[in-house]
Amino acid sequence: MPKSSIVLPKSSILLAKSSVILAKSSILLAKSSIVVAKSSILLAKSSIVLAKSSILLTKSSILLAKSSIVLAKSSILLAKSSILLAKSSIVLAKSSIVLAKSSIVLPKSSILLAKSSVILAKSSVILVKSSVILNTVYMFQAYGHYQEASLHLRHSLELKPEFEPALAALKDMESIPDTTIHVYTLLIIICLV
Numbered sequence: 321m322p323k324s325s326i327v328l329p330k331s332s333i334l335l336a337k338s339s340v341i342l343a344k345s346s347i348l349l350a351k352s353s354i355v356v357a358k359s360s361i362l363l364a365k366s367s368i369v370l371a372k373s374s375i376l377l378t379k380s381s382i383l384l385a386k387s388s389i390v391l392a393k394s395s396i397l398l399a400k401s402s403i404l405l406a407k408s409s410i411v412l413a414k415s416s417i418v419l420a421k422s423s424i425v426l427p428k429s430s431i432l433l434a435k436s437s438v439i440l441a442k443s444s445v446i447l448v449k450s451s452v453i454l455n456t457v458y459m460f461q462a463y464g465h466y467q468e469a470s471l472h473l474r475h476s477l478e479l480k481p482e483f484e485p486a487l488a489a490l491k492d493m494e495s496i497p498d499t500t501i502h503v504y505t506l507l508i509i510i511c512l513v
Contacts (some may be wrong), residue, residue, distance in 0.1 A: 367513055374510060377503070388462035395458045398485075399451035406444035413437035446479050454485055461493075469493060 416437040420430030453476040460469035470493045476486040 370510060370513065374506070377506075385462055388458060392455060392458035392462055395451065395455040395485075399448065399455050402444070402448045402451045406441065406448050409437065409441040409444040413441045443480075447483070449476075449479055451485075453479075454483075454489060457486075457489060457493075466493060466496060 413434065416430070416434040420434045453472045457469040457472045457476070460466070460472065470490065473486050473490040473493060476483060477490065480486075
């Protein structure tokens with residue numbers, strides 16, 4: 321038997337073996353492609369879940385802003401009623417002054433009454449200022465400016481230390497965590513993903 325006829329079957333066997341190896345590597349490549357596709361699907365699903373949670377966070381922020389606006393409107397009504405109270409106190413003070421001027425027999429008592437009416441008017445003005453500041457605070461809260469709102473609340477408490485709505489609002493402000501940084505961090509992570 322010639323040597324070339326022996327070499328030919330050996331080369332055919334080697335070619336067949338290399339074809340088998342090539343087929344196995346193609347199968348492994350196909351399996352790894354399937355794994356990559358599955359991981360891409362999982363990544364897409366997690367992105368969808370993250371987007372849905374972001375939408376829910378946005379909706380809750382909108383609800384919080386709407387409730388702050390309602391609270392601000394009620395504060396405006398409180399401020400208007402305080403202004404009416406201040407005006408009536410001023411009218412009372414003016415009538416007390418007229419009474420003091422017309423009174424000859426009891427001038428000292430009329431003067432004291434006028435002074436107490438003026439003090440009442442001044443306290444009403446302070447109440448109005450505190451209510452206006454409180455209204456400003458609610459507007460700052462609605463826009464998320466918590467530091468400015470806290471500063472205005474402290475100013476309102478300087479004017480009238482026992483003003484209950486300002487005390488309650490300041491306690492609420494101190495209990496609210498500063499989530500602005502977390503929201504921006506979450507937004508950056510979503511954009512990066």
